[in-house]
Amino acid sequence: xxxxxxxxxxxxxxxxxxxxxxxxxxxxxxxxxxxxxxxxxxxxxxxxxxxxxxxxxxxxxxxxxxxxxxxxxxxxxxxxxxxxxxxxxxxxxxxxxxxxxxxxxxxxxxxxxxxxxxxxxxxxxxxxxxxxxxxxxxxxxxxxxxxxxxxxxxxxxxxxxxxxxxxxxxxxxxxxxxxxxxxxxxxxxxxxxxxxxxxxxxxxxxxxxxxxxxxxxxxxxxxxxxxxxxxxxxxxxxxxxxxxxxxxxxxxxxxxxxxxxxxxxxxxxxxxxxxxxxxxxxxxxxxxxxxxxxxxxxxxxxxxxxxxxxxxxxxxxxxxxxxxxxxxxxxxxxxxxxxxxxxxxxxxxxxxxxxxxxxxxxxxxxxxxxxxxxxxxxxxxxxxxxxxxxxxxxx
Amino acid sequence: xxxxxxxxxxxxxxxxxxxxxxxxxxxxxxxxxxxxxxxxxxxxxxxxxxxxxxxxxxxxxxxxxxxxxxxxxxxxxxxxxxxxxxxxxxxxxxxxxxxxxxxxxxxxxxxxxxxxxxxxxxxxxxxxxxxxxxxxxxxxxxxxxxxxxxxxxxxxxxxxxxxxxxxxxxxxxxxxxxxxxxxxxxxxxxxxxxxxxxxxxxxxxxxxxxxxxxxxxxxxxxxxxxxxxxxxxxxxxxxxxxxxxxxxxxxxxxxxxxxxxxxxxxxxxxxxxxxxxxxxxxxxxxxxxxxxxxxxxxxxxxxxxxxxxxxxxxxxxxxxxxxxxxxxxxxxxxxxxxxxxxxxxxxxxxxxxxxxxxxxxxxxxxxxxxxxxxxxxxxxxxxxxxxxxxxxxxx
Numbered sequence: 001x002x003x004x005x006x007x008x009x010x011x012x013x014x015x016x017x018x019x020x021x022x023x024x025x026x027x028x029x030x031x032x033x034x035x036x037x038x039x040x041x042x043x044x045x046x047x048x049x050x051x052x053x054x055x056x057x058x059x060x061x062x063x064x065x066x067x068x069x070x071x072x073x074x075x076x077x078x079x080x081x082x083x084x085x086x087x088x089x090x091x092x093x094x095x096x097x098x099x100x101x102x103x104x105x106x107x108x109x110x111x112x113x114x115x116x117x118x119x120x121x122x123x124x125x126x127x128x129x130x131x132x133x134x135x136x137x138x139x140x141x142x143x144x145x146x147x148x149x150x151x152x153x154x155x156x157x158x159x160x161x162x163x164x165x166x167x168x169x170x171x172x173x174x175x176x177x178x179x180x181x182x183x184x185x186x187x188x189x190x191x192x193x194x195x196x197x198x199x200x201x202x203x204x205x206x207x208x209x210x211x212x213x214x215x216x217x218x219x220x221x222x223x224x225x226x227x228x229x230x231x232x233x234x235x236x237x238x239x240x241x242x243x244x245x246x247x248x249x250x251x252x253x254x255x256x257x258x259x260x261x262x263x264x265x266x267x268x269x270x271x272x273x274x275x276x277x278x279x280x281x282x283x284x285x286x287x288x289x290x291x292x293x294x295x296x297x298x299x300x301x302x303x304x305x306x307x308x309x310x311x312x313x314x315x316x317x318x319x320x321x322x323x324x325x326x327x328x329x330x331x332x333x334x335x336x337x338x339x340x341x342x343x344x345x346x347x348x349x350x351x352x353x354x355x356x357x358x359x360x361x362x363x364x365x366x367x368x369x370x371x372x373x374x375x376x377x378x379x380x381x382x383x384x385x386x387x388x389x390x391x392x393x394x395x
Numbered sequence: 396x397x398x399x400x401x402x403x404x405x406x407x408x409x410x411x412x413x414x415x416x417x418x419x420x421x422x423x424x425x426x427x428x429x430x431x432x433x434x435x436x437x438x439x440x441x442x443x444x445x446x447x448x449x450x451x452x453x454x455x456x457x458x459x460x461x462x463x464x465x466x467x468x469x470x471x472x473x474x475x476x477x478x479x480x481x482x483x484x485x486x487x488x489x490x491x492x493x494x495x496x497x498x499x500x501x502x503x504x505x506x507x508x509x510x511x512x513x514x515x516x517x518x519x520x521x522x523x524x525x526x527x528x529x530x531x532x533x534x535x536x537x538x539x540x541x542x543x544x545x546x547x548x549x550x551x552x553x554x555x556x557x558x559x560x561x562x563x564x565x566x567x568x569x570x571x572x573x574x575x576x577x578x579x580x581x582x583x584x585x586x587x588x589x590x591x592x593x594x595x596x597x598x599x600x601x602x603x604x605x606x607x608x609x610x611x612x613x614x615x616x617x618x619x620x621x622x623x624x625x626x627x628x629x630x631x632x633x634x635x636x637x638x639x640x641x642x643x644x645x646x647x648x649x650x651x652x653x654x655x656x657x658x659x660x661x662x663x664x665x666x667x668x669x670x671x672x673x674x675x676x677x678x679x680x681x682x683x684x685x686x687x688x689x690x691x692x693x694x695x696x697x698x699x700x701x702x703x704x705x706x707x708x709x710x711x712x713x714x715x716x717x718x719x720x721x722x723x724x725x726x727x728x729x730x731x732x733x734x735x736x737x738x739x740x741x742x743x744x745x746x747x748x749x750x751x752x753x754x755x756x757x758x759x760x761x762x763x764x765x766x767x768x769x770x771x772x773x774x775x776x777x778x779x780x781x782x783x784x785x786x787x788x789x790x
Contacts (some may be wrong), residue, residue: 044574045547063547087578095576095612097639098663102574103728105666106697109705123614152440152458152483179497181490183455183482186558219518220615221647230445244492246641252616268493271500277672302501309502324577382535395788 019086021121022113023100028278029075031109031293035082040104041065045088063088079113086118093122093247093294101281109278115285122293123254127219127262128326129350132297134388135170135236136209137263141382142344143352144373145330149360151177156186160194162366163212166359167202171210173352175239178266181217188214188230196234213237213264220249227259237262243269243286247294254295263295264330270297283314288321298328298352305342307334319347330354340376349382412480416516417463418495419509422468423673426504429778432475435459435499440483454702474508481513486516488642488689495779496676504673510680514562517688519648523721524657525747529694530631530657531567531604536777537739538567538747539768540725544755546572551581555589558607561754562597564765565779568606568747570634573661583609583625583755584744592627608632608659615644622654632657638664638681642689657692659725660688693723693747702729714742725749735771744777 045065062085062250066104069081089095097107100112125131133139148159163174174378175329182188192371195212214235216223227238243249243264255260265287283301291299299322302308304315315331322329327341331343332354343353362369374384422431440460458480484490495507520526528534541561542553558569569590577583590607597603604649609630611618618640622633637645637660642650648654660682668681679698686694694717697703699710708782717724726738738748750768757764769779 001684003423087576087580089576089611089612090578091576091617094614094618094636094640095574098576098636099574099660101667102639103666103697105670106662107666108727109670178488179483179494181484181486181493183485185482217484218486218642218643219489219646219650220641221619221651222486223489223643224616224619240494241489241497244487244497244641245643245703246639248613248615248618248644251614255614256616267501268494268497269500271498271502272496272668272675275500275504275672275674277670277674279672280667282433302498333501357447394635 002315018257019118019121020083021086021096021100021118022114022116023082023084023112025080025082026111026113027077027080028109029073029077031077032071033072033076033078033080036108036110037067037070037082039108040080040110041067041082043104044099044102047086086121092275093249093290094288097247105279111278112281112285114282115289117289117293124297125249125292125295125297125325125327125375126254126260127297129323129328130326132262132328132352135211138172141350141384142340142349143144143328144170144370144377145173145175145352146171146359146366146370147175147177147354147356148180149177149356150177155185156190156194157200158192159186160198162360163195163210164198165366166370167210169367170208171359171370173213173237175213175237175354176215177265177356178215178239178241178268180215180224180264182215188216188226189233191234192230194233199234199236211237211262213222213239215239215241216245216253217241218225220245220252223249224252227253227256229345231259231261235261237264239264240268240295241252241268241292242268242291243267243273247290248292250291250296265291265294265296265299267299267301282317283310284317284321288318288325292322292325292327296327298330300330300332300354302333303331303335303339303343305335305339305346315345323350328352332356334358337372337376340373341380344377344380344382353377404711414516415478416481416484416491416495416513416514417509417511418477418479418507418508420477421474421506421508421673422472422475423504424468424472427474428465428467428471428473428475431503431505432462432465432477434503435475435505436462436477437593439494439499440479465629468523475669481516487646491685491786497542500588500674507675507680508678509677510684512684512688517648518690518721520658520687520690520692520720521649521655522692524718524723525721527606527657527723527747529570530606533567535744536779537735537744537772538723539565539762539765540568540570540747540749540770541566541754541765542570542577542749542751544572544751549581551585551589554586555593556580558590558605559593561762561765562593564762565769566605566754566765568608568632570608570632570749571610572751573610573634573636573663575610577610577621583621584628585613587625587628587630594629594631604631606632606657607658608634609636610636611640611648612636615640615647618644619647619651622648622651626654626656630656632659634651634659634661636661636663636747637686637689637691638662638668642685645686645689645691658690660686660691660694662694662696663725678705679712683713683720687717687720687722691722693725693751695725695727697728698730698734698738699728700734700741711741714746718745723747727751730755732767734770736775739775739777741774748772
């Protein structure tokens, strides 16, 4: 009868009723905090607008959300902390988003500013900081990542040439630009094939591993299938635009034992969720907590040390959230060699410094661009390690 | 080498370079329209912040976006119409969202207020208005849909009992509440099993078909697998929280020949995309154009004729967009029998009128609740048809 499909996998086996999901909502000035909090707590668990369902509370007991705290603001609105039973949405961040925001997103101005999930909720990152470091054999400094540019218009063999130049100059990782999908004139598999040749050559000659995060695109079924094909053809990392494709796609990739490479999560579209508005989510929820519990190994985000307008607190909150989950923070967006020192001073060594045009558009070429970052890292006190001997690599 | 995975399916075979995606952005008051439009058009196709890539225009010629029109507002900002080549994102709405909004969502206040896609773009609805009507054998009146309540806390057999009462009273369709996931104490398969018994009984005794849209949840891979299992076990419709799970999950379901039932699209979370803010999208883009091109057969949306605060223009724009794509509009949210006449007068017969508590909480029970809607429909001039004879049903 196919019922085995409905059994939860070991990783999701939580004692559901003992566990809660804690959401902190912010309601804007001029709103009735207690009323809106109650509307959300009842409506998103009993699922009705009417107070009538209070009568059925016994039958709903395992599913009722509970208002834990209200912190009114003097101008109205304020913060509401609401606990949801995990049993309301045990199976994915898709049902979680429906549960904690869902239809009320269309009716009430509210922002999820914090989200605390049970430790085992969702799909854990299979690699995270430690796993990515083991893949590279680099443990004692921030990592360096570059982005292929221009995003669209390069051939697959040009990807290979650029990768060769960057990789032999000391880059640790390279990624596709997020807007490059799997297009016939420069397919993901063709890009991988040319890059993989260089990856193997560097390994043979230098015993150094360089990761290439190839961008996934297509329908959900195609992405899941392509990820397996790409990994079987030698991909050592993947890139996913998580907000464009949905957290449940990330979860599926992270849970797939055949997709045994780190998954880099791009924040494209996230501004729609986190923009300056009374609706939506904070960055640390969208790019931090949810990414970590959907199985992301590294998360890119716009940094104030580049050219994005991010508040220091917002960015630090996000980095702290990722670090707590052992997910690699990847500060990005207009990052230059001048960004390196403040990034290292602010966040320490557990970051991947990610640069696009500062490397690709360096007046003396890609190699000089990478060199400028290697020098900046050295000036900040971090030396490139020599590669580990072959027999010590890995776990 | 697995390269066959990278071949586009027939439905996506567009003459890419001949086709464009037209996006109308709104930039808020106080912004520099021409500058921001240029930043988006260049940055989202060449993929750089720098004007240097103008030099490479030849190589990028097939991928450059083009500013077609600028309509400045007297207070600054205004509208910009930008054309993107389909070849920038030929393979899914995931790459489309990355292309037209992507990283700029984090840097620039901008709202996509209109989106025109080539007719064959994406995955077409497999059923739409005509297909859903053929499934039901009802052609000449608005359809009636009810929602199981309470959302959480019912057993599977209670679903069956409620369905029996509603279905024998004349409802055309029923759906799970969107916040009910596939939970062990009331699994999707168990719900289907009890409901399906009633569906078959009504067919045997009345030659009338009633649809039950069972809610999908889980990781993307689980959803795709569950959908096939549910359909093979007799599901005649599915429900997906498209914004929580991602359009590419909808695309995968719609493209799957083994998932040969209509897909109902719930708008949970859509307020985050469409809220009153300078960021995001209009409703007609998120719930209209994108749903239609990702393969949705029917789309629920909050209606001003219920209890949601929606502007008449916004709602009409959305309904028009859905009708043009032959997707069934499903006005929802606090709909009562009093909503029926204005809904019919405003949108005509090609709608599915969807009620939750007005039916489930009717003081005289579910049957009376459905009856009140049947009466309202009759008062509005639409009679329940007698069922078609068996041999005429279907295509």
